[in-house]
Amino acid sequence: MVERESDSLSEVFKAVSDPTRRALLTILVQEGPLRVTDLASRFDMSLNAISKHIRVLETAGLVSRETRWREHLIAAELERTRLIDAWFRQLRSAWELRLNRLQEVLEDPET
Amino acid sequence: MVERESDSLSEVFKAVSDPTRRALLTILVQEGPLRVTDLASRFDMSLNAISKHIRVLETAGLVSRETRWREHLIAAELERTRLIDAWFRQLRSAWELRLNRLQEVLEDPET
DNA sequence: TTCTCATTCACCATTTTGGTTGACTGAAGG
DNA sequence: CCTTCAGTCAACCAAAATGGTGAATGAGAA
Numbered sequence: 001m002v003e004r005e006s007d008s009l010s011e012v013f014k015a016v017s018d019p020t021r022r023a024l025l026t027i028l029v030q031e032g033p034l035r036v037t038d039l040a041s042r043f044d045m046s047l048n049a050i051s052k053h054i055r056v057l058e059t060a061g062l063v064s065r066e067t068r069w070r071e072h073l074i075a076a077e078l079e080r081t082r083l084i085d086a087w088f089r090q091l092r093s094a095w096e097l098r099l100n101r102l103q104e105v106l107e108d109p110e111t
Numbered sequence: 112m113v114e115r116e117s118d119s120l121s122e123v124f125k126a127v128s129d130p131t132r133r134a135l136l137t138i139l140v141q142e143g144p145l146r147v148t149d150l151a152s153r154f155d156m157s158l159n160a161i162s163k164h165i166r167v168l169e170t171a172g173l174v175s176r177e178t179r180w181r182e183h184l185i186a187a188e189l190e191r192t193r194l195i196d197a198w199f200r201q202l203r204s205a206w207e208l209r210l211n212r213l214q215e216v217l218e219d220p221e222t
Numbered sequence: 223t224t225c226t227c228a229t230t231c232a233c234c235a236t237t238t239t240g241g242t243t244g245a246c247t248g249a250a251g252g
Numbered sequence: 253c254c255t256t257c258a259g260t261c262a263a264c265c266a267a268a269a270t271g272g273t274g275a276a277t278g279a280g281a282a
Binding site for chain 2: 007009010013014016019022025026029030031032076081085088092094102
Binding site: 146148158159162166180181183 | 257258259260261
């Protein structure tokens, strides 16, 4: 198998590609920092599973963790999401650039 | 295990979470519609693997296919990507809403 | 001291993913 | 007729992701 380079764009996309993780992000954004247990209580899923989802979000840079002994306060970190719409913006501008060039050729076939 | 609902947001995120598929999209956006073989020739990967990646993009609605007998012309379809930044925009506005409420409480503690 | 609590760790089973190879299809060209 | 060609389909494989259970941790309360 090919070695999987750990580019952060893939990591962020993958993190938000899971509905549970998106739901976690939504809750955190709406309600502010919460403990792991508080987050887990919203889901029909084991605490461990939620803890793992949180770690995925954390390594992707989408949430931060403030550990106060037993309690870990998890907070959304939306800065990283700029990476994503930057990528899409770039994609769309390349697309429009190509369409414009195409348009020019159609309007000015003699050049 | 929990049944995996096939929501289209997850599908789109998952599709673009792979570097090869992002590269495919980029090529298509820059160069316009291409055949499966032409796309595959850019990668150090079997034609079959690329064919599969293309199908993932297709079912996610990120590319379209125009089949002219043997040749399949693959084209980028960027409309679907609006779904993604709509989701992030919503997330960030919820975030700012909460911060603003917080700010109000801090500035006006007596209300 | 013992019990509680929040969380991670270590392991296990199942599913998904990314890739390979080989067979198949069916028009078009010799 | 036979071969070529573009692409999919099917079977298979290894690795990673998902989720579960149960144990470990270690401060603080009783």
